[in-house]
Amino acid sequence: MACAENEGWITHRRLCRRLAENKRRLDAERSQTRVNIGVAFQRWRKLRNSQGMKTDSMVALFLLDR
Template sequence: MADKKQKRKTFAEQKKAYDKTRSRTRVTIGSAFQRWKELKEREGLRSDAEVALFLLDR
């Protein structure tokens, strides 16, 4: 029987796969970015996910 070896992904290949997965959840907010950051700081929110939930729950 032939020995099957799995080729390890290089760091660049791993990063590319990670970036592709991550890009599926990205939202571009353009000129609203400054307001987003200000709201995040003013409300003491730690992550962008918390800001999004804050806005959805309003």
């Protein structure tokens, strides 16, 4: 029985490690598209809300198309 319990623990640790690695990979991919708008953040949100836009990418396209 002790062996089976240990195997379950090792499997759990491997799963946790895989999930953590996957999260790091996804965060790294996402960080490549981030733009720091600094003090303009409040204005960005105000524009987004006033125009009824749901995503930041919609705001970016709106501004690029102007």
